[in-house]
Amino acid sequence: MKTLVRLAACFSLLIPAFAQTPARERMVIVISLDGFPAFALDDPKLPVPTLRQLIKDGTATRMTGVNPTVTWPNHTAMVTGVRSDETGLLANGTIVRTGGWPPVKVEPMLDKEQMVHVPTVYDAAHQAGLTTAQVDWVAVNKAPGITWNFNEWATADGPLEQEMIRKGVLTSADLENFTKSNILFRDQTWTTAATYLIREHKPNLLLVHFLSLDSVHHTYGPGSLAAASAIAFLDGCVARIVDAVRASGMTDRTTFLVVSDHGFRKYTKQVNPGVALAAAGLGEQVFVLPEGGSAYVYFDSAKAAELGPVVKKALENVEGLDRIVGPDGFAAMGLPQPDRDPQMYQLLLTARDGYSFIGATGGPVTSATLQQAGSHGYPASDPAMDPVFIASGYGVRPGARLGRIQNIDVASTIAELLGVALPNAKGKPVPIR
Numbered sequence: 001m002k003t004l005v006r007l008a009a010c011f012s013l014l015i016p017a018f019a020q021t022p023a024r025e026r027m028v029i030v031i032s033l034d035g036f037p038a039f040a041l042d043d044p045k046l047p048v049p050t051l052r053q054l055i056k057d058g059t060a061t062r063m064t065g066v067n068p069t070v071t072w073p074n075h076t077a078m079v080t081g082v083r084s085d086e087t088g089l090l091a092n093g094t095i096v097r098t099g100g101w102p103p104v105k106v107e108p109m110l111d112k113e114q115m116v117h118v119p120t121v122y123d124a125a126h127q128a129g130l131t132t133a134q135v136d137w138v139a140v141n142k143a144p145g146i147t148w149n150f151n152e153w154a155t156a157d158g159p160l161e162q163e164m165i166r167k168g169v170l171t172s173a174d175l176e177n178f179t180k181s182n183i184l185f186r187d188q189t190w191t192t193a194a195t196y197l198i199r200e201h202k203p204n205l206l207l208v209h210f211l212s213l214d215s216v217h218h219t220y221g222p223g224s225l226a227a228a229s230a231i232a233f234l235d236g237c238v239a240r241i242v243d244a245v246r247a248s249g250m251t252d253r254t255t256f257l258v259v260s261d262h263g264f265r266k267y268t269k270q271v272n273p274g275v276a277l278a279a280a281g282l283g284e285q286v287f288v289l290p291e292g293g294s295a296y297v298y299f300d301s302a303k304a305a306e307l308g309p310v311v312k313k314a315l316e317n318v319e320g321l322d323r324i325v326g327p328d329g330f331a332a333m334g335l336p337q338p339d340r341d342p343q344m345y346q347l348l349l350t351a352r353d354g355y356s357f358i359g360a361t362g363g364p365v366t367s368a369t370l371q372q373a374g375s376h377g378y379p380a381s382d383p384a385m386d387p388v389f390i391a392s393g394y395g396v397r398p399g400a401r402l403g404r405i406q407n408i409d410v411a412s413t414i415a416e417l418l419g420v421a422l423p424n425a426k427g428k429p430v431p432i433r
């Protein structure tokens, strides 16, 4: 009997800690650094001591994102485990038909239940009786699967905001015109919200999204001193979250996943396809919605056979245009067919390296910018668009070799960490253990 007890004790040491602490006593914290390119970590002098420590204690790799390499589609892919042909996200909001001109507009304020077409990992966690929280996550308006919300558009009358004001963590002045506050202040406020949630509520799943690096990359381009400053600033935000976990005594039962949604490219020239189309007499029939490194071309699908070749001809010699992709190329890019999703366009344009699309009225077709700037939206197969994946803490084996992963694998990884099922997901759990 004694031997048996000893044997059992021995085996319990061999069982990974992973299985030992029930999910409802654990935290999975997903921190998204918007626009953090995987290639940034190749620079050994990148000022990121906190991220380096998380990697040293855990593991990191490059991901392949989904098309379009835009914020909301990729954040939604990471919580659903499917690509944009299934999530319903093709822009930073739902693309709605206006019935007039322009024929489409992007609507970010629809409810999550209308916007996201498949179950999410936070829905699965919520249904399993776990608690969930989001800070500045996207496509989460009125999401029933989220216990605590601190929104991108935080206001002093939100329930969590009121609670934080009552406890002296925030003031109502902090939240006055919050969406118009500078992005560094907002990222700091979102960090305060994340640390508050960790301290006071210990949600089993916490999704946090920081925006400042994306803004800086758009204005100054990746690789600039401004970008390095924003990255150092974000490293400090992550450090505050790690410290909050430590202070709450949850370090040995918390998993950190630090991710991004897309990379970035610098550009010095802008392409305005609408001007080329107007010059060809197509200005009132064809509409272009620019998305940085790609552009969506809309025209009446009933006239596709007639208009398609004319549009292609009008664009074929435009400087900076790389590819014109028709519906026959959409499936391979993980995009839906125009007849399946009313958000879809008839043609997709992609830009060459060094170029980005704009949709201004008038001006030249292709023009130089005053200074270097940055864009994303280039095809997900472009390594510069690769997002980063860092896993550290509970259930993560230090030095685990991951190889390249897909960002749709993130949802299944979260589901596995929390012990919940996400049957619709097409990604697979990342082998972090």
Ligand SMILES: [Zn+2]
Pocket: 034, 035, 070, 071, 072, 214, 261, 262
């Ligand atoms: Zn983004």
